[in-house]
Amino acid sequence: VTIMKFNQQLEQLLKTLSQFTDAEGELLKQNVKHSAEKFDPELIKLLLNDPDSKAHFFDEIDTATIFNYRKFIDYIDDKNFLLDSYTKFSNKVGLTISNKHMKQINEVVVSFPFKDCVLEGGQSKDDEKCKEIFFNEVLAKDEINRLLDKKVITNARKYTQDGASDEVDFKRDENGLIKDNLIIKGNNLLALHTLKSNFAGKVKLIYIDPPYNTGNDSFNYNDNFNHSTWLTFMKNRLEVARDLLSEDGVIFVQCDDNEQAYLKVLMDEIFERDNFVNNIIWHKKNVVQNDAKYFNENHDHILVFCKIKTHWKPNLLKRTKEMDARYSNPDNDPKGKWTSVALQAKSGTKDNVYKIEFPNGVEWSPVEGTYPRLNKQSLQLAYDENRLWFGKTGTNIPRLKKYLNEVKKGLISNTIFANESSGSTQQGKEELKKILKQNIFSTPKPENFLQRIIHIATKKGDLVLDYHLGSGTTCAVAHKMGRQYIGIEQMDYIEDIAVKRMQKVIGTTVKKDGELLESLDFDSGGISKSVDWQGGGEFIYFELDKYNQKYIDKLNAIKQGHGTAKTIEQLYDEITKHAFLNYDVESEKLLASKKDFEKLSLANQLEFLFSILNKNQLYKNLAEIDDKDLTVDEKTKHLNNDFYHE
Numbered sequence: 001v002t003i004m005k006f007n008q009q010l011e012q013l014l015k016t017l018s019q020f021t022d023a024e025g026e027l028l029k030q031n032v033k034h035s036a037e038k039f040d041p042e043l044i045k046l047l048l049n050d051p052d053s054k055a056h057f058f059d060e061i062d063t064a065t066i067f068n069y070r071k072f073i074d075y076i077d078d079k080n081f082l083l084d085s086y087t088k089f090s091n092k093v094g095l096t097i098s099n100k101h102m103k104q105i106n107e108v109v110v111s112f113p114f115k116d117c118v119l120e121g122g123q124s125k126d127d128e129k130c131k132e133i134f135f136n137e138v139l140a141k142d143e144i145n146r147l148l149d150k151k152v153i154t155n156a157r158k159y160t161q162d163g164a165s166d167e168v169d170f171k172r173d174e175n176g177l178i179k180d181n182l183i184i185k186g187n188n189l190l191a192l193h194t195l196k197s198n199f200a201g202k203v204k205l206i207y208i209d210p211p212y213n214t215g216n217d218s219f220n221y222n223d224n225f226n227h228s229t230w231l232t233f234m235k236n237r238l239e240v241a242r243d244l245l246s247e248d249g250v251i252f253v254q255c256d257d258n259e260q261a262y263l264k265v266l267m268d269e270i271f272e273r274d275n276f277v278n279n280i281i282w283h284k285k286n287v288v289q290n291d292a293k294y295f296n297e298n299h300d301h302i303l304v305f306c307k308i309k310t311h312w313k314p315n316l317l318k319r320t321k322e323m324d325a326r327y328s329n330p331d332n333d334p335k336g337k338w339t340s341v342a343l344q345a346k347s348g349t350k351d352n353v354y355k356i357e358f359p360n361g362v363e364w365s366p367v368e369g370t371y372p373r374l375n376k377q378s379l380q381l382a383y384d385e386n387r388l389w390f391g392k393t394g395t396n397i398p399r400l401k402k403y404l405n406e407v408k409k410g411l412i413s414n415t416i417f418a419n420e421s422s423g424s425t426q427q428g429k430e431e432l433k434k435i436l437k438q439n440i441f442s443t444p445k446p447e448n449f450l451q452r453i454i455h456i457a458t459k460k461g462d463l464v465l466d467y468h469l470g471s472g473t474t475c476a477v478a479h480k481m482g483r484q485y486i487g488i489e490q491m492d493y494i495e496d497i498a499v500k501r502m503q504k505v506i507g508t509t510v511k512k513d514g515e516l517l518e519s520l521d522f523d524s525g526g527i528s529k530s531v532d533w534q535g536g537g538e539f540i541y542f543e544l545d546k547y548n549q550k551y552i553d554k555l556n557a558i559k560q561g562h563g564t565a566k567t568i569e570q571l572y573d574e575i576t577k578h579a580f581l582n583y584d585v586e587s588e589k590l591l592a593s594k595k596d597f598e599k600l601s602l603a604n605q606l607e608f609l610f611s612i613l614n615k616n617q618l619y620k621n622l623a624e625i626d627d628k629d630l631t632v633d634e635k636t637k638h639l640n641n642d643f644y645h646e
């Protein structure tokens, strides 16, 4: 067969599988490539049964026939194969499509499909929306030059008990360090880099609860947001997170079994093995899910790493009332409450065994097979100091007193965080529902779980960072515990969930005829009672100023079904005229080719517009704040001067 003929033949063959075609019957190359990468049996069978394809893409070694998937993918990627309307169109407007493979260019993951799906927690796996195409781009080094530069911040508001105000000044201590609590809306990678100039080496605790990459229904990411992309996504952020940690700082990263082992290895690489502390297990649910296929998975992992392990010292947990209740003072000992332990121990050496007669006439020696806990002299001394207890009668076998005021002031935490002390996922949901009066976030963590971590890792006034803020649990708990905090979240729901929640934590002043009434309306749930939370305090909210991200949001909206053909055509004009396009795209050619664009399938139209947007310019760069195209007003410029201290 000639090449042309084989091309057509292969195209027809691939089109016989419905997952490889779109609604208009066009071949979806990405899906074919994705199947090949996964060695999808259906695809392999299809190719094997076609003699020409078999000859092209399979190697015979002895009696085995081996699929040469690299050859297959290269073939599919080759521009001579399947000059589909998309390829024809993008060639026409001068855009060369990179054939690079994600795995070959794992450098920086910018946009990430989870955000498209997070609110659709309950949707089923085969929901079309999440499967089609995905706006996720892994960028190579040469494409990320300015991506990580400081960004323009905007829309700042200060929240206090009197409400929100857009008069914002950052408070600094004598060393110039910002002392405000911050809630930031924006992509966390860029936000973290933006924080570096103010906060490098200043953060005592980082806690994150990133998407776990489960690929199941409750966390419905796109299939294509695969394992290596997830790791790259984590790596990019953990590297800058490490720069933000103080020398005595510590990071807690939550995940489940899907990525735990890989995340551990990744973190070993970034933080170094010697700085690994523990893998904490959180017993996250109490209910038995008997319909689970293999195991009722009821725990999460929290990997703990220090910046420098020898510099970190965990705080002890408070002793419980039950523990203290084991101490009493039946003999009115002036040294206070005590409990007692036996004088003998299970291990020791025969030579140290002795017999003693105390001045009160009681004789003692360890029972056969045990050994004295103290030597004879020390035991004598204990008698003289009234540290031995001979029972109420004064004639029983003596025991050694242990005084309450001599025990460690607290407890070292176990590596297992139990339900009773650290809550459950169910409790997290109930707490959030109580605050917000509705169920609008599927994975909030319980407050006492965060309280435990913040207690172990910080003291009052220390800085806590969470760059996967979600419903804002970390900030709410840090606020109630008197810690300074920074929270980052990119989704629009930040305002309806995290910011609302924080406003409730602070509460509002209830005034009558201008007079402050005694009662303040603040959040009394979660850990409020245990820390005697009375409301008050403040925080500053701001956003990273969007540039191309604005258009990506619009593309996402259309992708999710909020839009019409008309909107996509308008968006084509808008992007051509106003967006910051890739250098290889010429806007005149774009404008002249609109008719061809209109002929593409919606999926291809979306993919195309996404691909021409320059990802270096998702948000406005601070260095270009005075550029007229960026249209930054004076008030915002002032805000940026203040924040960056320039």
Ligand SMILES: C[S@@+](CC[C@H](N)C(=O)[O-])C[C@H]1O[C@@H](n2cnc3c(N)ncnc32)[C@H](O)[C@@H]1O
Pocket (backbone or CB within 6 Å): 112, 114, 115, 118, 186, 187, 188, 189, 209, 210, 211, 443, 444, 445, 446, 467, 468, 469, 470, 471, 472, 473, 474, 488, 489, 490, 491
């Ligand atoms: C599992 S949730 C965190 C829940 C949180 N611990 C709580 O108690 O509510 C993960 C959050 O990370 C956010 N997220 C994921 N990728 C992000 C990114 N690149 N930038 C900012 N936020 C991101 C998601 O939108 C989601 O809200």
